[in-house]
Amino acid sequence: MRALHGIDLEVRRGEALGLVGESGCGKSVTWLAALGLLGSRARVGGAVRLEGRDLVGTPVAELERVRGRHIAMIFQDPSSSLNPVHRIGRQLGEALKLHRGLDGGAAEAEARRLLDRVHIADAQRRLGDYPHELSGGMNQRVMIAMALAGQPDLLVADEPTTALDATVQAQILELLGEIRRDSGMALVLISHDLGVVAENTDRVCVMYAGRIVEDAPIDTVFEAPAHPYTKGLLAALPELDGARRVLTPIAGVVPEPWNLPKGCSFAPRCDRRVDACEAAPPLPTLREADHRVACIRA
Amino acid sequence: MLRYLAGRLLRAILTIFLVIAFVFFVLHLSGDPAMMILSADAPPEAIKAFREAWGLDRPVWEQFLAYLFHALQGDFGNSMRDGRPAMQLVLERVPSTLAITVPAFALKLLIGIPAGIYAALHRNSLADRLTMMISVAGFTVPSFVLALVLVLVFSVQLGWLPSAGSDKPTSAILPIVTLGVAGAAILARFTRSAMLEVLGQPYIRAASAKGLQWRKVVVEHALPNAAIPTTTIVGFMVGTLIAGAVVVESVFAWPGIGRLLVSAVSNRDLAVVQAILLLVATTMVTANIIVDFVYGWLDPRLRRGGTRGR
Numbered sequence: 181m182r183a184l185h186g187i188d189l190e191v192r193r194g195e196a197l198g199l200v201g202e203s204g205c206g207k208s209v210t211w212l213a214a215l216g217l218l219g220s221r222a223r224v225g226g227a228v229r230l231e232g233r234d235l236v237g238t239p240v241a242e243l244e245r246v247r248g249r250h251i252a253m254i255f256q257d258p259s260s261s262l263n264p265v266h267r268i269g270r271q272l273g274e275a276l277k278l279h280r281g282l283d284g285g286a287a288e289a290e291a292r293r294l295l296d297r298v299h300i301a302d303a304q305r306r307l308g309d310y311p312h313e314l315s316g317g318m319n320q321r322v323m324i325a326m327a328l329a330g331q332p333d334l335l336v337a338d339e340p341t342t343a344l345d346a347t348v349q350a351q352i353l354e355l356l357g358e359i360r361r362d363s364g365m366a367l368v369l370i371s372h373d374l375g376v377v378a379e380n381t382d383r384v385c386v387m388y389a390g391r392i393v394e395d396a397p398i399d400t401v402f403e404a405p406a407h408p409y410t411k412g413l414l415a416a417l418p419e420l421d422g423a424r425r426v427l428t429p430i431a432g433v434v435p436e437p438w439n440l441p442k443g444c445s446f447a448p449r450c451d452r453r454v455d456a457c458e459a460a461p462p463l464p465t466l467r468e469a470d471h472r473v474a475c476i477r478a
Numbered sequence: 479m480l481r482y483l484a485g486r487l488l489r490a491i492l493t494i495f496l497v498i499a500f501v502f503f504v505l506h507l508s509g510d511p512a513m514m515i516l517s518a519d520a521p522p523e524a525i526k527a528f529r530e531a532w533g534l535d536r537p538v539w540e541q542f543l544a545y546l547f548h549a550l551q552g553d554f555g556n557s558m559r560d561g562r563p564a565m566q567l568v569l570e571r572v573p574s575t576l577a578i579t580v581p582a583f584a585l586k587l588l589i590g591i592p593a594g595i596y597a598a599l600h601r602n603s604l605a606d607r608l609t610m611m612i613s614v615a616g617f618t619v620p621s622f623v624l625a626l627v628l629v630l631v632f633s634v635q636l637g638w639l640p641s642a643g644s645d646k647p648t649s650a651i652l653p654i655v656t657l658g659v660a661g662a663a664i665l666a667r668f669t670r671s672a673m674l675e676v677l678g679q680p681y682i683r684a685a686s687a688k689g690l691q692w693r694k695v696v697v698e699h700a701l702p703n704a705a706i707p708t709t710t711i712v713g714f715m716v717g718t719l720i721a722g723a724v725v726v727e728s729v730f731a732w733p734g735i736g737r738l739l740v741s742a743v744s745n746r747d748l749a750v751v752q753a754i755l756l757l758v759a760t761t762m763v764t765a766n767i768i769v770d771f772v773y774g775w776l777d778p779r780l781r782r783g784g785t786r787g788r
Contacts, residue, residue, distance in 0.1 A: 217686055240692065248689030261684040264779060265702045274698075275688050310778040326688065 181438050183209050185390045186226070188464065191334060196360060196367045198377030198398070200413070201387035202434055207370045210387075211336045215251060216243045249279050252327035256339040258320035262311035268295075268322055269307030275329035294325040298355060317348035324355065334366040335359075341376070353380050374413055378402065383470075386410045389434055389445035392464065396471040406467055406478040408450045444475070452477045486770065490763045497759040501752060502545060506538050511746035515558050532558060545752070554756070555749030557742075564749035568735065568757060572720070574644065575727070575734030578653045579719045585658030586665050586715060591708070593662070594669025598677065599696065609666060616663025625656045625729040642731040653730045657723055661715060668711045672704040679703070706776050713769030717762040721754065 184206045191197050199207045212218050214228040214235060228235040230250055235243060247253075255261045262271060272291040276282040282290055288307065295303035298321040311319055320340060327335055337356060341349035357380055360367050371377050377384050377398070384401050386394040386409065394407040405411045412430040419425070432449035441447055443458035450457065456476055464474040512520075512528045529535045533544065545555065554565040597609040632652060633641035640649045676682065677700055685695045715722075724736035731737070735754060742750035774781050 212683075215687060217683055244689050244691055246689075247687055253684075253687040255680055255684060255687075257680055260680040263681045263685065263699050263703070265706075265777060266699075274690065278689055312779045323684070330689065 183390055183437055184213065185440075185461070187387075187390075187392055189385060189392065189395075191366050191368060193333065194360075194364045194366050195383065196357075196369065196381040198381035198384040199368060199370045199387060200372065200374055200377050200384055202372060204434065204437070205387045206390040207372075207387055208338050211253065211338065211368065211370070215247050215253065216240065217247075248275060248327070248330040248332065250332055251334045251336060252330055252332035253336045253338060254320065254323045254327055254340050257343045258323050258340075259311060259314075259316050259343075261323055262319055264311055266310075267307065268309050268311065268314070272307070272322070272326055272329060275326045279330035290329075291325075294328055295322070297328065297359075298322070298325045300325070315348075316344050317352060320344065320348075320352050321355070324352075324359070328359065328363075331363075332365060334368065336368045336370065338370045339372070340369075342371075349376075356380065374417055386413070389440060390437065391445065391461070391474060392472075393446065393474045394472070395464070396473075400468075400471055406471070406473040407446075407475045408452050408477070409446050412449075446475075450477075486767060490767060493763050494756070494759045498546075498549070498752070498756060499542070501755045502542050503538065505746075505748050505751060506534075506541065509746055510534070511558055511748055514744075514746040549756075554753045557750050558747050559745060559750075564747075564753040567750060568738065568753045571733065571735045571738050572757075574732065575720060575723060575736065578650050578657060578726070578732060578734065579723055581650070581654045582657035582661065582723075583715055583719060585654065586661035587712070588662075589658070590662035590665025591669050593666040594708075595673055595701070595704075597666065597670045598673030601674065606670075610670070613663040613666045616659050617667070619660075621656055621660055621725050622729050624659060625652070625726060628652050628656060629729075642729075644731075644733055649730075649732075653723070653726050653732050656726050656729075665708075665711060665715075669704065669708050672707040673700060675707075676700045676703045702776065706773065709769055709772050709776065713765050713772070716768065717765035720761045721758040 187206070187210050189197075189210070199210070201207050209218070213222070213224045216224070216235070216238075218224065224236055226236060230246060235246060262268070269288065269291055272294060273282075273287045276287045276290055280290070291307055292303045295306055300306055300318060300321050306314070306318075306322075311322075314322065324335075324340075335356075340356070341352050344352065353376065356367060356369070359365065367381070369377055369381050374384075378401075381398060383395070383397050385392045386401070386407065388409050394401070394405070394410045396406075401410060402414065405414055409430070412428070415428040416430065418427060430449055435441060435445060435448065441458065443460055444450070444453075444462050447453045447457040454477065462474045462476045464472045466472055467478070510529075511532070512525045512534065516524055516528055526535075533541055536544075548555065552565075554563070556562060557564050557567050560567075593609050593613070597606040600606050629641045629652065632639045639651050640646055641652070643649055682695060682699055685699045686692065690699075721735055721739065723732070723734060724739055726732070727734045727736035728740055735757075738750065739754045741747075742754065
């Protein structure tokens with residue numbers, strides 16, 4: 181079964197990129213594939229270049245040096261992303277030893293500093309806590325601290341706030357923005373929520389059924405969306421101000437990965453469909469220098 | 479912690495009491511020892527005298543209270559067959575049983591756990607399928623069948639090992655292997671599924687994403703978590719050290735508790751059966767308590783008193 185159908189994606193140094201799409205469209209898989217985290221049964225083709233070095237097909241030992249140090253990842257469910265039987269301090273210490281060679285007292289001091297950095301109060305005491313003794317939001321802060329331990333060039337945040345409630349969500353996103361401003365680290369924010377992406381990134385890639393259908397600066401996406409799917413997503417988004425209007429859902433459902441149409445995957449749900457849409461998947465084309473769309477009708 | 483301990487102990491005592499009561503009534507209501515010990519065609523006067531001598535003519539509940547009263551003082555009655563204290567008779571057999579069950583237990587751990595871990599780490603590989611095939615065979619073949627096959631091969635055909643008895647040091651090998659293989663098979667399967675469950679958890683992927691070597695992810699993150707469910711089955715195996723070898727002891731004529739139990743039951747030697755089952759219940763209950771404590775040690779989420787609110 182094919183989950184992705186050619187993802188052409190570039191993240192520049194220090195950039196904040198949003199990756200948006202419905203569940204199962206391949207947002208997370210893209211990054212798990214890039215880091216070789218899909219397990220031995222998954223086949224990954226193409227190229228993943230990190231500063232010119234291709235990661236696809238590199239030995240695991242080399243990938244292990246990229247993971248956490250160049251590209252760090254945090255996940256959707258922070259409470260189950262931390263090992264339940266180890267203390268927070270130990271899990272942080274593990275990352276510090278791995279990436280910075282810190283041990284003993286130096287590691288503990290740095291762990292404390294990292295917890296402070298992600299605004300966890302009473303860091304010293306928290307180091308001795310187990311994940312189940314912390315709230316979901318706190319655990320996500322710990323995950324972020326752990327990611328920072330490797331001083332990565334890029335942090336991939338895979339739906340980092342989906343499992344958290346709204347206030348905590350805002351705090352975590354604020355924290356991510358703050359860290360990015362301070363450290364110059366690039367951020368990929370994976371989300372199914374266009375609003376979250378809009379507020380926290382500069383550029384957005386909209387994914388549908390294993391392909392990127394639109395790639396544009398965030399303002400362009402909101403002001404002049406080109407792909408019918410992006411337009412559909414925006415039409416389904418409620419507005420805080422202005423007159424009340426009925427939200428327009430996108431008709432139909434995402435096709436199953438093993439049952440994709442021959443042409444454009446979105447064609448069956450598209451109101452601008454023509455016969456040519458069903459001939460072959462549309463290739464991404466440049467509309468403007470920084471705006472790419474994969475739609476023959478756009 | 480002290481309250482928890484006391485509660486746990488009280489429950490353990492209650493369990494043992496229930497076992498004693500259940501066994502007592504079932505044994506006393508299901509047949510007359512006089513018939514078995516003296517044979518059915520003994521003169522009625524002899525049977526009557528025997529029943530009076532052992533108090534079997536009194537109402538069952540009265541016998542039960544008397545039994546409890548004496549048991550609390552450490553007197554578990556005498557064997558109807560040779561008149562010696564039942565508990566002494568049973569305890570004499572303990573070393574002999576442990577001589578095969580303890581090595582068999584070690585064998586289960588040494589084969590079962592590594593095999594399960596290996597199979598899980600190489601899921602769907604040839605090695606995994608082979609391990610699981612052997613494992614299914616190991617626990618579906620009844621132990622007496624396996625015992626007979628082993629005897630056929632190693633005693634009858636090859637003549638390497640004695641087929642029964644306990645007179646030579648090598649006599650213990652076949653009983654140990656028979657017991658060990660079945661247990662190892664169960665443990666391998668259990669360990670494998672515990673490992674697979676853990677390997678699918680988000681924290682394993684997160685640990686890999688952190689840049690940790692796979693070997694370390696397995697040893698430091700997967701194994702401590704997989705140990706938690708595996709402890710249950712290992713604890714159960716500890717509980718069966720005393721009486722888990724009934725069939726194997728009978729097949730190999732090994733003079734342990736299991737064989738004593740079989741002969742005591744068929745002879746309706748009530749006090750001996752009672753003493754054995756009391757011992758079995760106590761080991762089981764003790765093993766359970768130990769498992770509970772090991773759980774608390776392995777899994778911080780289960781520790782009492784140690785958890786703070788959020």
